[in-house]
Amino acid sequence: MDTSMLITSAFVLMAIAFVIGRARSLAIASDLGGPKALNSLPVYYGTLMAMWSGIPCLVLVALWSVVDDYAIAHIITQELPEQVKALPETELNLVLSLITNIAANNAMGLDAEPYVINSANRLIALQQTSNMALTVVCLSTAMILMVLVWLKISPKMKARIKVEKAFTNILLLCASIAIFTTAGIVLSVLFESIRFFQSVPIHEFLFGLEWSPQMAIREDQVGGSGAFGAVPLFVGTMLISAIAMTIAVPAGLMAAIYLSEYARPKVRTTVKPLLEVLAGIPTVVYGFFAALTVAPFIKESGGLFGLDVSSESALAAGLVMGIMIIPFVSSLSDDVINAVPQSLRDGSLGLGATKSETIKQVVIPAALPGIVGGVLLAVSRAIGETMIVVMAAGLAANLTLNPTESVTTVTVQIVTLLVGDQEFNSPKTLSAFALGLVLFTITLALNYIALMVVKKYREQYE
Amino acid sequence: MKDNTMNEPTDNVATNIEENAFSGQTVGTPLCDDAKMSMRNVNVFYDTKQAIHDVSLDIGKNEVVAMIGPSGCGKSTFLRCLNRMNDTIESCKVTGDIKLEELDIYHPKQDVVPLRARVGMVFQKPNPFPKSIYDNVAYGPRIHGLVNRKYDLDEIVESSLRRASLWDEVKDRLHSPGTGLSGGQQQRLCIARTIAVSPEVILMDEPCSALDPIATAKIEELIAELSQKFTIAIVTHSMQQAARVSHRTAYFHMGKLVEVNDTKRVFTNPEHELTEAYITGRFG
Numbered sequence: 001m002d003t004s005m006l007i008t009s010a011f012v013l014m015a016i017a018f019v020i021g022r023a024r025s026l027a028i029a030s031d032l033g034g035p036k037a038l039n040s041l042p043v044y045y046g047t048l049m050a051m052w053s054g055i056p057c058l059v060l061v062a063l064w065s066v067v068d069d070y071a072i073a074h075i076i077t078q079e080l081p082e083q084v085k086a087l088p089e090t091e092l093n094l095v096l097s098l099i100t101n102i103a104a105n106n107a108m109g110l111d112a113e114p115y116v117i118n119s120a121n122r123l124i125a126l127q128q129t130s131n132m133a134l135t136v137v138c139l140s141t142a143m144i145l146m147v148l149v150w151l152k153i154s155p156k157m158k159a160r161i162k163v164e165k166a167f168t169n170i171l172l173l174c175a176s177i178a179i180f181t182t183a184g185i186v187l188s189v190l191f192e193s194i195r196f197f198q199s200v201p202i203h204e205f206l207f208g209l210e211w212s213p214q215m216a217i218r219e220d221q222v223g224g225s226g227a228f229g230a231v232p233l234f235v236g237t238m239l240i241s242a243i244a245m246t247i248a249v250p251a252g253l254m255a256a257i258y259l260s261e262y263a264r265p266k267v268r269t270t271v272k273p274l275l276e277v278l279a280g281i282p283t284v285v286y287g288f289f290a291a292l293t294v295a296p297f298i299k300e301s302g303g304l305f306g307l308d309v310s311s312e313s314a315l316a317a318g319l320v321m322g323i324m325i326i327p328f329v330s331s332l333s334d335d336v337i338n339a340v341p342q343s344l345r346d347g348s349l350g351l352g353a354t355k356s357e358t359i360k361q362v363v364i365p366a367a368l369p370g371i372v373g374g375v376l377l378a379v380s381r382a383i384g385e386t387m388i389v390v391m392a393a394g395l396a397a398n399l400t401l402n403p404t405e406s407v408t409t410v411t412v413q414i415v416t417l418l419v420g421d422q423e424f425n426s427p428k429t430l431s432a433f434a435l436g437l438v439l440f441t442i443t444l445a446l447n448y449i450a451l452m453v454v455k456k457y458r459e460q461y462e
Numbered sequence: 463m464k465d466n467t468m469n470e471p472t473d474n475v476a477t478n479i480e481e482n483a484f485s486g487q488t489v490g491t492p493l494c495d496d497a498k499m500s501m502r503n504v505n506v507f508y509d510t511k512q513a514i515h516d517v518s519l520d521i522g523k524n525e526v527v528a529m530i531g532p533s534g535c536g537k538s539t540f541l542r543c544l545n546r547m548n549d550t551i552e553s554c555k556v557t558g559d560i561k562l563e564e565l566d567i568y569h570p571k572q573d574v575v576p577l578r579a580r581v582g583m584v585f586q587k588p589n590p591f592p593k594s595i596y597d598n599v600a601y602g603p604r605i606h607g608l609v610n611r612k613y614d615l616d617e618i619v620e621s622s623l624r625r626a627s628l629w630d631e632v633k634d635r636l637h638s639p640g641t642g643l644s645g646g647q648q649q650r651l652c653i654a655r656t657i658a659v660s661p662e663v664i665l666m667d668e669p670c671s672a673l674d675p676i677a678t679a680k681i682e683e684l685i686a687e688l689s690q691k692f693t694i695a696i697v698t699h700s701m702q703q704a705a706r707v708s709h710r711t712a713y714f715h716m717g718k719l720v721e722v723n724d725t726k727r728v729f730t731n732p733e734h735e736l737t738e739a740y741i742t743g744r745f746g
C-alpha cells in the first residue's frame with residue numbers, strides 16, 4: 001500500500017472506530033438505563049476511539065516517511081562496492097542519484113554498470129519491504145488501540161474531558177507551527193548574518209558610509225573589493241519612509257476624521273470600502289504607477305522650476321508609497337476615533353464647543369495614543385515596502401537627503417543581492433541576511449511599540 | 463389562592479390606568495410668571511416616531527424643576543431640546559416654541575454655540591475629558607474666549623471648583639488627569655466644568671445615577687446651592703431625590719406631560735392618578 005492509500009485507510013478506520021465506539025457506549029448505557037448513565041455523551045466515546053485509532057497511525061506514517069529515505073539510502077551506500085564507496089562525496093552523490101532515478105523509472109539503464117543496476121533493484125526491494133512493514137505496523141497499531149479503547153469504554157470513563165484535552169493540544173500544535181516557523185526564520189537569518197559579520201566587521205556594516213557590494217568572484221576578476229557600509233541604505237529607507245509618512249499621515253488622518261465625524265452614514269458605507277480597495281492593490285501596480293506616471297511627472301515639473309530631478313527619485317517612490325499607506329492609516333485611525341466615547345463629544349458640545357473644536361481638543365487628544373500606534377504600524381509597513389522602491393527609486397546607493405535624487409533602500413538591496421547567479425558563500429550574498437536582520441529588528445521593535453501603545457489606549461476606556 | 467388575591471387589586475389598577483389613558487391636558491401648574499425658559503406645544507420626533515407629544519412647561523428663574531417618569535417616557539429627549547443637544551441626532555426633529563427668556567432657541571438663524579454657553583448640561587455618566595483637572599474646567603472659558611489672562615483663568619477654575627465643592631479635594635493636583643478622580647469627584651468636576659462658563663440654566667440628566675449615596679448627597683447639596691444663582695432642570699429616577707432638591711416636579715408619561723405641581727404636592731397629594739400610581743410604585 002502506498003502512503004496516500006495508507007492515509008486514506010487510516011481515515012476510514014477512524015470513521016469505523018467512531019461508529020463502533022459510539023455504539024459500544026450506547027450499548028453499555030442501555031443496560032444502565034439510557035445514555036444518562038454515561039459520564040459523557042456517546043459522541044465523545046466515538047471521537048475518543050477514532051482519535052486513538054487514527055492519530056498514532058498518522059504520526060507513525062509521518063515519522064516513517066521522514067526516516068525511511070535516509071535509512072534506505074544508508075543501506076544502499078553500505079552495500080556499494082568498496083572502490084565506489086571510496087569516491088569523493090560529490091561523485092558518490094551522483095552515483096546515488098543515478099540509482100534512485102533508475103529505480104524510480106524502472107528503466108533498466110542500458111549503459112549503467114552492473115553494480116548500479118543491482119543497487120537499483122535492491123532499492124526497489126527495500127522500498128517495497130519498507131512499505132509493507134509500514135502498512136502492517138500502522139494498521140495493526142490502529143486495530144490494537146481500537147480494541148483496547150473498546151475494552152476500556154465504561155460509564156465512568158471521562159471521555160469528554162479527554163477529547164477536549166486532545167483538541168486543545170491539536171490547536172496548540174497548529175498555533176506553534178506559526179511560532180516555530182518564525183523562530184526558524186529568525187535563527188537562519190541570524191546565523192547567516194553572523195557568518196557575514198565574520199568577513200565584514202559589524203561596525204563597518206552599521207556605520208560605514210559606502211555601499212558597493214560588487215566583489216570579484218574569481219581571483220583574476222577586476223572589480224571592486226566590496227564596501228558594505230549600510231548607512232546609505234538606512235538613510236535612503238528613512239528618506240523614502242519620511243516622504244511617505246508626510247503624505248499618508250495627514251491625508252489618512254483627515255480622511256478618518258471626515259469619515260467618522262462628518263460623513264453621513266451613506267457616504268461612510270460607500271467611501272470606507274473604496275478607501276480600503278487602495279490597500280488591496282498589489283504593490284507592483286503602485287510600482288508601475290510610480291515609475292511610469294509619477295516619476296516622469298516630477299521630473300518634468302522639477303524642470304519647470306529649473307530643478308534637476310533624476311528620473312528615478314526618492315520623491316516619486318515616497319509619494320506613491322504614501323498613497324499606498326493612506327488606507328492603512330485611515331482605517332486604523334477611524335477605528336480609534338470611533339472608540340472615543342460619544343459622551344466625551346456630548347460633554348464638549350454641551351459646553352458650546354463647535355464640532356471642529358470638539359474634534360481638535362477632545363476627540364483627537366483622546367484618540368492620540370491609538371493614532372500614534374496606527375502610524376507606527378504604517379511606518380513599519382513603509383520600511384518593509386520593496387516593489388515601489390525597486391521600480392521608482394532606483395538602485396544607486398547615494399548617501400543623500402535630497403528627495404530628487406535616486407536612492408535605494410534596505411529591501412531593494414536585499415532583492416538585488418539575491419537575484420541572479422550568486423555564489424552563496426560570498427559576503428555579497430550574506431550581506432542580504434544582515435540587512436534582513438536589521439530590517440526585521442526595526443520593524444519588530446516598531447510593531448511592538450505600536451501594539452503596546454494601542455493596547456494601553458484600549459484599556460483607558462474599558 | 464393566596465397569590466391570586468394579592469394580585470387582583472394591582473391588576474385592577476393597571477387596567478384602570480390603561481382605560482383612563484391620559485387625555486393630553488397637563489394638570490397642575492406647568493406655567494409660571496417669572497419664566498427663565500418657556501416651552502410651548504413642543505413635539506419631538508425620531509424619524510416618524512413621536513417621542514414628545516405637545517408639551518408646554520415653564521421653568522422659573524432660580525427654580526429647580528425635577529422631571530420624573532418611567533423609563534423611555536421622553537425625559538432625556540425633552541431635556542436635550544432645551545440646549546439643542548438633539549441637533550447631534552440626525553433623525554431628531556423638534557417642533558413648537560422653546561424660549562430662553564425672549565430668545566427663540568430653535569430660530570433657524572440661532573447659533574447653538576452661544577446658546578449652549580447659556581444653557582449648560584451635565585450628563586448621566588461623568589464624562590471628564592482626558593485632560594488635566596485644570597484643563598477640564600478651563601475648557602469652556604477657553605473656547606468661548608471668556609478670559610485673556612492666565613490669572614483670570616486661574617480664578618475662574620478655582621471659583622468653579624469651589625462652587626462644585628471639589629476645590630479642597632483637588633487643589634493639590636490640578637494638573638493630574640481628570641479621569642483619575644473617583645466617580646463622584648468626576649461628576650462634580652463635570653458640574654464645575656459646566657458652571658465655569660457661567661450658564662444661566664443647567665440641565666442635569668440623571669446626574670447621580672452612577673454615584674454612591676455619599677457622592678449623591680454631596681451633589682444634591684450642590685444643587686441646592688447652585689439654585690441660588692442658576693436655573694436648574696434635573697431628570698431623576700429617584701423620587702426621594704426629586705423631593706429633596708426640586709421646587710416643582712413634572713411627571714412625564716409616554717411622551718406626554720401629565721402633571722406639574724409643587725414638589726410637596728406631587729409627593730403627598732398628586733393631582734393625577736397616573737402620577738399617583740407612579741410615585742406609589744404601582745408601575746414604572
Ligand SMILES: Nc1ncnc2c1ncn2[C@@H]1O[C@H](COP(=O)(O)OP(=O)(O)OP(=O)(O)O)[C@@H](O)[C@H]1O
Nearest residue numbers: 508513531532533534535536537538539540551553
Ligand atoms: N436616538 C434615538 N433614536 C430613536 N429613538 C430614540 C432615540 N433616543 C430616544 N429614542 C426614543 O425616544 C423615547 C424617549 O427616550 P428618552 O431617552 O427620552 O427616554 P427617558 O425618559 O430619558 O428614559 P430613561 O429614563 O430610560 O433615560 C424612547 O421610546 C426611545 O426609544
Ligand SMILES: [Mg+2]
Nearest residue numbers: 537538539667
Ligand atoms: Mg434618559
